[in-house]
Amino acid sequence: MITYTEQTRVLVAVDCIIFGFDGEQLKILLIKRGFEPAKDQWSLMGGFVQANENLYGAAERILYQLTGLKDLYLEQLKAYGNPDRDPIERTISVAYFALIDINKYKTQISDRYHAEWFLINDAPSLIFDHDTMVEEAKKRIRYKAALHPILFELLPKKFTIPQLQNLYEQVYNTKIDNRNFIRKVNSTDLLIKLTEKDKSSSKRGAFYFTLDKNKYKAKFQSFLNFIPNPEHLISM
Amino acid sequence: MITYTEQTRVLVAVDCIIFGFDGEQLKILLIKRGFEPAKDQWSLMGGFVQANENLYGAAERILYQLTGLKDLYLEQLKAYGNPDRDPIERTISVAYFALIDINKYKTQISDRYHAEWFLINDAPSLIFDHDTMVEEAKKRIRYKAALHPILFELLPKKFTIPQLQNLYEQVYNTKIDNRNFIRKVNSTDLLIKLTEKDKSSSKRGAFYFTLDKNKYKAKFQSFLNFIPNPEHLISM
DNA sequence: ATATTAAACGTCAAATCAACGATTATTATT
């Protein structure tokens, strides 16, 4: 029987960068660690990969434990493996980022983790190399969202154009001309207008839209251009 | 003292997808495994991550062992972690892809690995999940090269425009209008024309160019458009 | 009636694009 006996085995973990949007603000979900090392410090939600799971499955499980949600947008960011990134014992971490609609999120479930949503630009510093992970995840989202419609994953089933524009403005930290934005959004043919309106933020009310799932899948690979000159912003 | 005693430790490996261009053809470097499991089958070059290295360092080392080359373009592709991807024992593999100029590569060094360059479209099937890795690496390169000038990493220090165009045509498996291509390449201002010519493939001879390293770095993030309508090709 | 936000419609000039035609340059071969 063949074995790899002479090699060192290490721990493998998955950490999740969880982005959420509540219709107004872009946020990130962090937990306060209830155990050593780095007890009581802020951290990404993570966990060790179990014997029977693959990496994506581990990320799904960890995400479900914290949010109670399944079938989220979840994408591998990168593997991190500096020898000393975990002070206790060498641990390779595979980072995943998730995009979720905060309204779907049930607060109760996460109480045991002391989880909290932070504004994306106002989050505390994190343990280990988690700050790096968050930074790289933000970059990845900016990059990808300039070309593909991933930001829809952050929105509720029903959403308004002003909400969508607000989301893009926050992700790119820029102002977008509303008339051009609407024209571009309409030209993608990705949205279905509902009869219902959201009157919470204006007197007239803004029509709700839903995403046309089929067209979304079909057009996912086509490059979008909601952001004027994204190449000027990409390295922000 | 705190420990993570109850967790399972696993092997962590790095596998390298090595792309090379010899001025005419796009190729991939594979090794014939000289050891079990899967002895004598074709495989990517890989190795276990050592105690003192980070992941990138492990990839550099493995690449150096096989090619004798350092300071190559090397980028993490993805971590692969299906529980049964290695039949002997669970092994997480972090895949990296490298872009190299085949002319720099010294054959002798790799003899002990029975390494061989294969045409990108004519490679044998590989062990474990290595075929998947190669496929995903090809996709990544197509995606990235449509936006950033990474394909220059495959070219010799001195190269000609016909070589460059040939490379793009192979990566995207398409024909490109030469007049428009030249115009686009010139407009990037990335190339420096030499006085010397390459007369190996024509009577007139084609001027050699070198890459302006500074401008290359400065403009790396700007989106290129050497390929007409890349979004139509991206899913190939 | 008024204020306020939503959103549709239009305009305009500048830039970019792919497709294509034509020409010139260089040199090995005949």
Add this chain to the structure above:
DNA sequence: AATAATAATCGTTGATTTGACGTTTAATAT
């Protein structure tokens, strides 16, 4: 000296896209 072959430049075309900006209409809470 003519020919063939590849390299490279220059130009044109019309179509499309772009960002910036102006105007108007719609709906409704106050």
